[in-house]
Amino acid sequence: MFTELLGQHFVHTALMAGAVVAVVSGAIGTFVVARGASFAVHAISELGFTGAAGALVLGIDPVAGMIAGSLLVGGVLGVLSLSGRERDSAIGAVLAFGLGVGVLFLSLYQGYATEATNLLFGSIVGVSDRQLVELTVVAAIVVAGIAATYRPLLFSSVDPATAEARGVPLRAVSVLTFLLLALTTAEAIQVVGVLLVLTLVITPAAAAQRLTANPATAILLSIVIALVATEGGILLSLQQPWPTSFFISTISFAAYLAARMRTWSS
């Protein structure tokens, strides 16, 4: 049964989509964690859900709606460049309202309920060939964006005061970070769903930074952990017909726990 499934086209598509999403999630996650913006990821993903639900009501592609919703919130958060408690409470307020609107959209939507469930919990095995192409194009944009702005992105994430003094345009970099994050989030939603985006964007990066202090190595490790979680999760769900998202989040969390238990030897 397992080997039979491995030969299936939809499994190949799922594995490739999972890999693409894991790479971008793992990469951007390092900067998001360094900025202390984990909560923003959650907000962006829930507003991506609102955008997708709105698109369903309008009868257009939910992925387009999701990207629009994520980008809108990401852009606003980037422009505001809030920090600390103010950012926390502002995100909480926006997130709750956005989710409320999403609930309304879902109740207005007369189509299949599975569409909504897929949005919330992911539907990696349902990824189409066209979706895979879209995922890859968006991922290429995010990777190119990170590479083109790597140094200011890192500088402003770890050391904003000095970065500003050295001429890094903090606000522009902040907007760019959140836009790249929004695109990544819209990608991850298609694999693990709105509610589990953190498992690919935050958990691998948080685990990786317990294992190395070298920023480039941390990014690579974060990508590797995200890859293992996604591909492992997809393969396990072929063996055992439980939700893929469950397996992905379990592997990701296991990596985080293992990394936390490893103490620094200095």
Add this chain to the structure above:
Amino acid sequence: MAAFTDQSPRARAPVGEPVVRARDLSVAFGARVLWDGLGFDLAEGEFLAVLGPNGTGKTSLVRILLGLLAPTSGTVQVTGRPPLEARSRVGYVPQQRAFDRDLPVRGLDLVRLGLDGHRWGLALSSRGADERVRRALADVGAAAYCDKPVGRLSGGEQQRLRIAQALVSDPALLLADEPLLSLDLASQRTVVDLLERRRREAGTPVVFVTHDVNPILPVADRVLYLAPGRWAIGTPEEVLTTETLSRLYDTPVDVLRVRGRIVVVGTPDDEGVHHHEHEH
């Protein structure tokens, strides 16, 4: 607005191009004028202490010199150019701030960012850059722990890295904004010694913003004292007197010299009495 300018030979503007030339600067936020008519030259090799209570625009002055804030009026030049254009020639040492313990950044990454972190693109390894970073780390005595996560280092070790980060780009001017805050006395001395050594060996002038003048009293050539709405500049002996500070604050203030330390008593917030303040 009263301005007390100095006349002493030690404080006079030197011949040749000053590194900082400030003329008639004023800063106002809405109706609140922090200071106006502020002017001074900073020569090569000079150590200028910027003192004063909170809210008198010490940080605004730093931001003006970095080109991050435009003065309400007046002009300022750094190495003969507008501050924004001279920014790559300025080394900036901020106050110590705790890094996240798990932040994936080592001391050598921090110093490397000081070299080219403001440039776009990936940080490609180059022998020249690696060598400059290595030398900057060795110069401040931070080589031993430069591969440890910065968040796990002591405040004093972090400040050494900050100085290496500021010096790695071979600056023409050093700006230190409360670099001693929340450091123990030994680390305070190290920070002052490292900046003083750079000033002595390379002639790089230092603008040093601080609450407490005592740690830098032995090395400060001049003091710029910012009081609410007024300022004074001159040698420490000229500015840090009962007479000058009483005029600045417009209220009787006593400047006491106790065991080689200066204690200012009677200012609205008892400035100069060494207190540990944490600004975040």
